Amino acid sequence: MTSPTAMPANVSASDPAAEAVLRAAKRRETWRRWFLVSPALIIIGGIGILPLSIILLYSLLEPAEYAGVVWNFSVEAWINLLFERDMFDETLTLADANIAIFTRSIVQAGLTTISALIIGFPTAYFIATRPERQRNAWLFLITIPFWTNLLIRTFAIMLLVRDQGVINNVLIWMGVIDKPIEMLFTNFAVALGLIYVYLPFMVLPLYASMEKLDFRIVEAGYDLYATRFAVLRRVIVPLVKPGIVAGCILVFIPSIGAYVTPRLLGGGKHMMLGNLIANQFGTSRNWPLGSAMALMLMALVMIALVFYVRNATAKEPGHG
């Protein structure tokens, strides 16, 4: 399976026989390569990428009465993202319900990202400055929740914020309150859940870039009479910026499209984009609108990713 890939190309450029052998080897190598990668490309291309173009097509069709589409061209779905058509006089008004959900999704995802950064940055830094054995233990402890079922971790937050949940019980027992505070099915519960669920996604990429931090540069900062804060702001943060951006992307993308956490902690009244999209394929039966919403979400994510790629390449030339 391993043919000599790194063959000297200019061994005997003048000898036609040797050249032919080399060319044949190269061709074999190309064939081998494509044979090996094609199953992965076919599966992901066929089931992961092709369907995206199908929903692009569907977003330009009319909805059928019971799910599915009617094959008539229409841009109604895209208009319906932001506007509602009046049933009688066909005038367009802003679709407040949709807009509220879009805004909520962006605000919640932004809040989650910032909060996770505020908690995650010191944590990652602390881990990166531990001796090796402790560092591995910490990393292991952060990785377990990273890979643990998101649904179960959301359930755990549900147990905390319910009316008879741990937080209310403790507060009542301490005499701080005498009636449970309503927390489940509020924006607060969703925010708490999102931060809890996605925090490890911030810590791990941050750690990865802090691990490489050269502390001689930090020391140089102190030698030049910088205060701790100045060193943090002017030396450490710029050096670990790729990690900060990566962490923010890894938290922002899944939280803006979150489905499970707002479903369980927000209930019907505090939906986010993910729930709205899923509803179009369930109870609302409007596939074109759902497709348009899904594509809009993807566009938001792509913008974030482009920002990330530009940032990463600007900071680390020749890497990635």
Place this chain on the structure above:
Amino acid sequence: MAEAVAPPPRVLAAAWTRGRGFDVRHLPGFAAVAWFCLVALYAPMLVLVIFSFNANRSVTIWTEFSLNWYAKAIHNEGIQQAAILSLQVAIAATAIATIVATMAALATTRTAPYRGLAAIYAIINQPLMVPEIVTAVATLVFFALIKEATGVTGVGYLIFAHTVFCIPFAYMPIRARLEGMDLTYEMVAADLYATPWRTFRRVTLPLLLPGILAGVMLSFVISLDDVVISLLVSGPGQTTLPLYIIGQLRRGITPEMNAVSTIFLAVSALLVTLFFVFTRKKK
């Protein structure tokens, strides 16, 4: 020389402290945040686990220790069926994803850059870039078309939907392992007239095995955990364990759910620990 500017007192103080164990790595308050983060990550899960052993029906008031809810959960037919389906899907998706990812990794590592390599990376990582809900609805629409055209139904759709997002997770550790592997061994095998297949079978594969096993662990965990894609893609009657749990949670919380969740947590933790063992760097 006497004219030298005296540094301000603050700086003198700083210089003085630096002499005695000034740690350039230390930042005040960071340790406290880190410990808070650790406690915050584990406390809610700990509450969930503790109350799975509660004799009482309440999930938040402790009465006494009991394994009642475990017995209930294990004998619950709905949970049994859901668990079996989840395992079937995870095993099938993991098997396909790992084989395919291993092949792809062999073709994309330890070679000079070739045309299309960047595109291959982008395609393999595509499932990680697109939000899950978008993949879910796109797959739903696509599979609905196929079902309509062919009339074929079954669990195969769910398996392939899972395979797609398992591939990048299986690919990562396998690729990492291959990149750290020296080509010398394989060259020696080739020098000793081993056929390419024999070289792969006897040299490459055994060396690669820890990476493959790590890939298996990751894709198994990812498949077992999936909610959103399964929710939209699964046909009628195809309830995986996470779908069963989310369905129950919407109806109301019972300690039975704590018990199921605890078992689930334990399985995930075990798989992740195995992943750590397989990817551990040798000293």
